[in-house]
Amino acid sequence: MSNNWSKYKLEDISLIIAGQSPNSDSYNFDKNGLPFFQGKADFGSVSPTPKVWCSNPIKIAEKNDILLSVRAPVGPTNIASEKCCIGRGLCAIRANDNVNMKFIYFYFKLFEKNISQMGSGSTFSAITNEDVKNLEIYLPPIEEQERIVKIIEKKLTAIEKAKNVVKELSSYINALPSSILRKAFNGDY
Numbered sequence: 001m002s003n004n005w006s007k008y009k010l011e012d013i014s015l016i017i018a019g020q021s022p023n024s025d026s027y028n029f030d031k032n033g034l035p036f037f038q039g040k041a042d043f044g045s046v047s048p049t050p051k052v053w054c055s056n057p058i059k060i061a062e063k064n065d066i067l068l069s070v071r072a073p074v075g076p077t078n079i080a081s082e083k084c085c086i087g088r089g090l091c092a093i094r095a096n097d098n099v100n101m102k103f104i105y106f107y108f109k110l111f112e113k114n115i116s117q118m119g120s121g122s123t124f125s126a127i128t129n130e131d132v133k134n135l136e137i138y139l140p141p142i143e144e145q146e147r148i149v150k151i152i153e154k155k156l157t158a159i160e161k162a163k164n165v166v167k168e169l170s171s172y173i174n175a176l177p178s179s180i181l182r183k184a185f186n187g188d189y
Contacts (some may be wrong), residue, residue, distance in 0.1 A: 011133035019086035026056035041091025057085035061092035071126035076118035
Protein backbone atom coordinates (compact mmCIF):
# COMPACT_ATOMS: atom_id res chain seq x y z
CA MET A 1 0.00 0.00 0.00
CA SER A 2 1.22 3.42 -0.93
CA ASN A 3 2.02 6.21 1.51
CA ASN A 4 -1.14 8.10 0.54
CA TRP A 5 -3.41 5.36 1.95
CA SER A 6 -5.03 6.14 5.30
CA LYS A 7 -6.33 3.76 7.96
CA TYR A 8 -9.98 4.04 9.05
CA LYS A 9 -12.41 2.14 11.19
CA LEU A 10 -15.27 0.82 9.08
CA GLU A 11 -17.79 2.83 11.13
CA ASP A 12 -15.97 6.04 10.13
CA ILE A 13 -16.45 5.46 6.38
CA SER A 14 -19.81 3.70 6.25
CA LEU A 15 -23.19 3.09 7.82
CA ILE A 16 -23.37 -0.40 9.34
CA ILE A 17 -26.77 -2.05 9.76
CA ALA A 18 -26.87 -5.18 11.92
CA GLY A 19 -29.38 -7.71 10.67
CA GLN A 20 -32.32 -8.86 12.77
CA SER A 21 -34.64 -11.72 11.93
CA PRO A 22 -38.28 -10.72 11.59
CA ASN A 23 -41.14 -12.81 12.94
CA SER A 24 -41.26 -16.08 10.99
CA ASP A 25 -45.01 -15.50 10.37
CA SER A 26 -43.99 -12.88 7.82
CA TYR A 27 -41.86 -15.31 5.73
CA ASN A 28 -43.30 -16.42 2.39
CA PHE A 29 -42.45 -17.88 -1.00
CA ASP A 30 -45.04 -15.77 -2.85
CA LYS A 31 -42.68 -12.81 -3.36
CA ASN A 32 -44.79 -10.79 -0.94
CA GLY A 33 -42.62 -8.03 0.55
CA LEU A 34 -38.84 -7.84 0.33
CA PRO A 35 -36.39 -10.64 -0.45
CA PHE A 36 -35.10 -12.00 2.88
CA PHE A 37 -31.47 -13.03 3.25
CA GLN A 38 -30.29 -14.76 6.38
CA GLY A 39 -26.65 -15.54 5.67
CA LYS A 40 -24.04 -17.00 3.35
CA ALA A 41 -26.38 -19.83 2.27
CA ASP A 42 -28.27 -17.19 0.25
CA PHE A 43 -25.11 -15.82 -1.43
CA GLY A 44 -24.29 -16.09 -5.10
CA SER A 45 -20.98 -15.30 -6.77
CA VAL A 46 -21.62 -11.53 -6.40
CA SER A 47 -25.24 -11.05 -5.23
CA PRO A 48 -27.61 -13.23 -3.21
CA THR A 49 -30.45 -15.15 -4.82
CA PRO A 50 -33.88 -14.71 -3.21
CA LYS A 51 -35.54 -17.89 -1.96
CA VAL A 52 -37.73 -16.42 0.79
CA TRP A 53 -39.52 -13.07 1.10
CA CYS A 54 -40.60 -11.13 4.18
CA SER A 55 -43.79 -9.09 4.40
CA ASN A 56 -42.79 -7.42 7.69
CA PRO A 57 -39.04 -6.63 7.52
CA ILE A 58 -37.21 -5.22 10.52
CA LYS A 59 -33.70 -4.50 9.18
CA ILE A 60 -33.35 -3.41 5.56
CA ALA A 61 -30.36 -3.23 3.22
CA GLU A 62 -30.54 -1.00 0.16
CA LYS A 63 -29.45 -1.88 -3.38
CA ASN A 64 -25.62 -1.85 -3.62
CA ASP A 65 -25.07 -2.29 0.12
CA ILE A 66 -22.34 -4.79 0.93
CA LEU A 67 -23.73 -7.80 2.78
CA LEU A 68 -21.23 -9.31 5.24
CA SER A 69 -21.80 -12.73 6.78
CA VAL A 70 -21.28 -12.26 10.53
CA ARG A 71 -21.98 -15.82 11.70
CA ALA A 72 -21.43 -19.37 10.60
CA PRO A 73 -19.34 -18.57 8.57
CA VAL A 74 -17.84 -15.17 9.28
CA GLY A 75 -16.38 -13.16 6.41
CA PRO A 76 -18.03 -13.93 3.05
CA THR A 77 -19.53 -10.92 1.27
CA ASN A 78 -22.06 -10.19 -1.46
CA ILE A 79 -23.62 -7.04 -2.89
CA ALA A 80 -27.36 -6.46 -2.51
CA SER A 81 -28.83 -6.28 -6.02
CA GLU A 82 -32.08 -4.87 -4.63
CA LYS A 83 -33.65 -3.55 -1.44
CA CYS A 84 -33.91 -6.51 0.96
CA CYS A 85 -34.53 -7.68 4.50
CA ILE A 86 -31.47 -9.00 6.38
CA GLY A 87 -31.48 -11.51 9.21
CA ARG A 88 -29.10 -12.00 12.16
CA GLY A 89 -26.46 -13.75 10.06
CA LEU A 90 -25.74 -10.61 8.04
CA CYS A 91 -24.93 -6.97 8.35
CA ALA A 92 -25.23 -4.37 5.62
CA ILE A 93 -22.46 -1.89 4.94
CA ARG A 94 -23.39 1.31 3.11
CA ALA A 95 -20.31 3.28 2.03
CA ASN A 96 -20.17 7.04 2.60
CA ASP A 97 -20.18 9.30 -0.46
CA ASN A 98 -16.40 9.74 -0.45
CA VAL A 99 -15.78 5.95 -0.55
CA ASN A 100 -16.17 3.60 -3.50
CA MET A 101 -18.46 0.77 -2.36
CA LYS A 102 -16.88 -1.74 -4.73
CA PHE A 103 -13.44 -0.88 -3.37
CA ILE A 104 -14.63 -1.93 0.10
CA TYR A 105 -16.25 -5.06 -1.37
CA PHE A 106 -13.01 -6.12 -3.12
CA TYR A 107 -10.99 -5.20 -0.01
CA PHE A 108 -13.19 -7.54 2.04
CA LYS A 109 -12.79 -10.26 -0.60
CA LEU A 110 -9.02 -9.94 -0.24
CA PHE A 111 -9.12 -10.07 3.56
CA GLU A 112 -12.02 -12.53 3.97
CA LYS A 113 -9.83 -15.08 5.76
CA ASN A 114 -8.61 -12.44 8.23
CA ILE A 115 -12.19 -11.40 8.97
CA SER A 116 -13.17 -15.06 9.34
CA GLN A 117 -10.49 -15.56 11.99
CA MET A 118 -12.05 -12.81 14.11
CA GLY A 119 -15.07 -15.03 14.76
CA SER A 120 -15.58 -16.66 18.12
CA GLY A 121 -18.22 -18.72 19.86
CA SER A 122 -18.73 -22.23 21.21
CA THR A 123 -21.76 -23.21 19.10
CA PHE A 124 -20.82 -21.37 15.90
CA SER A 125 -18.35 -18.68 14.90
CA ALA A 126 -19.68 -15.12 14.93
CA ILE A 127 -18.59 -11.49 15.16
CA THR A 128 -20.52 -8.71 16.85
CA ASN A 129 -21.71 -5.42 15.40
CA GLU A 130 -18.96 -3.72 17.45
CA ASP A 131 -16.37 -6.01 15.80
CA VAL A 132 -17.66 -4.94 12.38
CA LYS A 133 -17.63 -1.25 13.31
CA ASN A 134 -14.03 -1.56 14.48
CA LEU A 135 -12.74 -3.37 11.38
CA GLU A 136 -9.77 -1.43 10.07
CA ILE A 137 -9.52 -0.63 6.40
CA TYR A 138 -6.87 1.22 4.44
CA LEU A 139 -8.14 3.62 1.79
CA PRO A 140 -6.38 5.62 -0.87
CA PRO A 141 -7.96 8.83 -2.20
CA ILE A 142 -11.27 8.28 -4.04
CA GLU A 143 -9.67 8.69 -7.48
CA GLU A 144 -7.26 5.85 -6.68
CA GLN A 145 -10.10 3.69 -5.31
CA GLU A 146 -11.98 4.14 -8.59
CA ARG A 147 -8.87 3.36 -10.66
CA ILE A 148 -8.24 0.15 -8.69
CA VAL A 149 -11.89 -0.93 -9.00
CA LYS A 150 -11.79 -0.44 -12.79
CA ILE A 151 -8.66 -2.59 -13.06
CA ILE A 152 -10.15 -5.35 -10.89
CA GLU A 153 -13.44 -5.36 -12.82
CA LYS A 154 -11.60 -5.53 -16.16
CA LYS A 155 -9.48 -8.47 -14.96
CA LEU A 156 -12.50 -10.27 -13.48
CA THR A 157 -14.40 -9.86 -16.76
CA ALA A 158 -11.47 -11.43 -18.63
CA ILE A 159 -11.38 -14.31 -16.12
CA GLU A 160 -15.12 -14.89 -16.55
CA LYS A 161 -14.73 -14.99 -20.35
CA ALA A 162 -11.87 -17.49 -19.99
CA LYS A 163 -13.99 -19.67 -17.68
CA ASN A 164 -16.78 -19.71 -20.28
CA VAL A 165 -14.34 -20.76 -23.02
CA VAL A 166 -13.00 -23.56 -20.81
CA LYS A 167 -16.55 -24.67 -20.01
CA GLU A 168 -17.44 -24.80 -23.73
CA LEU A 169 -14.25 -26.72 -24.54
CA SER A 170 -14.89 -29.10 -21.67
CA SER A 171 -18.37 -29.88 -23.02
CA TYR A 172 -16.90 -30.51 -26.47
CA ILE A 173 -14.11 -32.73 -25.08
CA ASN A 174 -16.56 -34.70 -22.92
CA ALA A 175 -18.69 -35.39 -26.02
CA LEU A 176 -15.75 -36.71 -28.08
CA PRO A 177 -15.65 -40.31 -26.71
CA SER A 178 -19.30 -40.99 -27.56
CA SER A 179 -18.82 -39.35 -30.97
CA ILE A 180 -15.85 -41.61 -31.69
CA LEU A 181 -17.79 -44.69 -30.58
CA ARG A 182 -20.77 -43.72 -32.69
CA LYS A 183 -18.57 -43.24 -35.80
CA ALA A 184 -16.73 -46.51 -35.17
CA PHE A 185 -19.92 -48.55 -34.86
CA ASN A 186 -21.45 -46.82 -37.92
CA GLY A 187 -18.43 -47.76 -39.99
CA ASP A 188 -17.38 -44.13 -40.49
CA TYR A 189 -13.72 -44.97 -39.70
